[in-house]
Amino acid sequence: MNMKIKTWLLLSYFLVMILPVIATYVLFLFIQGYNDELKVKEHVETVAEIASLKKLLADPALYKPNSNWNKIQQAVDSNAFY
16 A cells, blocks of 8 residues: 555656646747747748839839939838838
């Protein structure tokens, strides 16, 4: 009888010690996965913004003296690069 109680006490002590470690690791994995998804989303958005600005900057008329840069300024303001 004594050995049975000792075994259960050791098992419960082990579980009480290991469960917070496992829960913390699972939470860490969840947060890391969420962060990776945000990185991918931000990368796609940035590539789309750069592509739209590249189309505007490809206009040869912008590179002549006294050219009008209002379209570029509006595009940069609307994208609000922070």
